[in-house]
Amino acid sequence: MSIFRRSLAPLLVAAAVLAADVALPGAAQASAAPADAGHGNKVAIGFFTQWSIYSGFLEKDLIGDGAASKLTEINYAFSSVSADGLCTSGDSWADYQKPFTADQAVDGVADTSTQALAGNFNQLRELKAKYPKLKIVMTIGGWSWSGQFSKIASTAAGRQAFVNSCVDQYLNGNIPGLAPGAAKGIFDGLDIDxxxxxxxxDNNPYGPQDTPDFTALMQTFRSAVNQAGEANDEHYVLTADVSPNQYAAAQQLQLxxxxxxLDWFNVMTLDFHGGWENQTDFSSNLLPDPNDPQASNDKFSIVQTVQYYEQHGVPADKISLEIPYYAHAWTGVANVDNGLYQSATGASAEDxxxxxxxxxxxGTVHYDPVTASIWKYDPASGTFYTYDTPQTIAEKGIYIDLAGLRGASVWSLDGDTSDGALTNALASSLY
Incomplete structure (x- = not known):
């Protein structure tokens, strides 16, 4: 064990004790068979965004920065949902039409006009061929494409039609307009966001019926995913991305x-605070700060979220934490206490x-041992940044291990450095 890791032990043991809890009496255990995640069953998941190719971040870059060899899973974000309640591509050019040149392709071979599948999907297939233990999972929905879920989930027929379309396209590989089975074998599961x-x-329809309807939707997914797995001799992963907000959104879930x-929950332990607020704070702090000036229902931390999920019937090994590869930032922050917990005039351009x-x-980087967080403050511009670094990500990884959690996901892989500083820190701390 390194000196760095030993120095963190008292802090992180305390975090693990705080987060640990016994499942509620009578809470049923999961019926989903555990996925073989490797690495002691820990998962390390990276979100690859559909649109990152337009800014020059390609699947081949996951080889160069080491992510493909260090992660257990790549989640592709996102599949859209059509107005008639079916899985659909939100950008078919990026997903499966764009021809990659030889210098862009994972295998170094240019796409041709006669191949059945191109775009990101084909590059993910090539990446998986190069790293056979790496799972590829399709994430469905997200912030911009969740507007149809409430309607879809409200009836058994709507749920079944939606689920069937997702399974047929991404697990059976039948992409509309392409040859049957053109995408088969690329995706190893589904992630519902x-x-x-x-x-x-994002100004979506919603109502109290969503709570039981979401449960019913995931039950329908589980049944269909299991059936597809039996037919294809696979265990397909089924996960859901869920809120860390124990004061609001998490209370709407029948955990x-x-x-x-579910195989596990991807709990989105990020965006606790950000530039939409008028006071600086941490966006993804591991531990709570008793001196945080936020109102009681605005005090967040990862260990509080984990405690909430465990207290409400979720086993520790079904909790995966999400880590941001981006910052939140404020401007107009006075040079008092290096900008921490100070008023701001608004979000910075770097938010x-x-x-x-x-x-x-x-700016100058500061470390807060109370929350196991860093921040950066530039007094010249009055800019305050909250984000994760290799140090804080390593601390989160050690906490995940000590608390017996399933692992971590990261949003998103194009935010890392070219040498994979963040992903290296996560992988080194998890396994």
């Missing part, structure tokens, strides 16, 4: 019932900028 049941999200259908951008911005 409904943002959020009984919450408006013990959902846990029965939500990638780590590989923010790490090079001016």
């Amino acid at each position: 409904w943002e959020y049941p009984n919450e408006p999200g 013990p019932q959902l846990a029965k259908s 939500q900028a990638a780590y590989n951008v923010v790490v090079n911005q001016p």
Whole structure:
């Protein structure tokens, strides 16, 4: 064990104890068979965004920065949902039409006009061929494409039609307009990102019926995914991306019932605070700060979220934490206490900028041992940044191990440095 890791032990043991809890009496155990994640069954998941290719971040870059060899899973974000309640491509050019040149392709061979499949999907297939243990999972929905979920989930017929379309396209590989089975064998599972049941999200329809309907939707997915797995001799992963907000969105979830259908939850432990607020704070702190001036229902931390999920019937090994590869930032922050917990005039232009951008911005980096977080403050511009670094990600990885959690996901892989500083830190701490 390194000196660095030993120095963190007291802090992280305390975090593990705080987060640990016994499942609620009578809480049913999950019926989903555990996926063979490798690495001691820990998962390390990286989200690859559909649109990153337009800014020059390609699947082949996951080889160069080491992510493909260090992660257990790549989640492709996102599949859209059509107005008639079916899985559909939100950008067919990026997904399966764009021809990659030889210098862009994972295998170094240019796409041709006669091949059955091109685009990101084909590059993911090539990546999987090069790294056979790497799973590829399709994430469905997300912030921008969750508007149809409430309607879809409201009837058994709607749920079944939607699920059938997702399974047929991504697990059986039948992409509309392409040859039957053109995408078969690429995806190893489905990840459902409904943002959020009984919450408006991006001005979406919602209502209290969403709570049981989401449970029913995931049960329908589990049954269909299992059937497809039996037919294809696979165990397909089924996960859901869920809110960390124990004061609101997480309360809308029937957690013990959902846990029965899911391999694990990807809990989105990020965006605790950001530039939409008028006070600086941490966006993804591991530990709570008793001196945080936020109102009681605005005090967030990862260990509080984990405690909530465990207290409400989710086993620790069904909890995976999401880590941001981007920053939140404020401007107009006075030079008091190096900008921490100070008022701001608004979001900085660098709000939500990638780590590989923010790490090079001016300012002094400060470490807060109470929350196991860092921040950067530039007094010249009055800019405050909250983000994760290799140090804080390593601390989160050690906590995940000590608390017996399933692992971590990261949003998103194009935010890392070219040498994979963040992913290296995560992988080194997890296994």
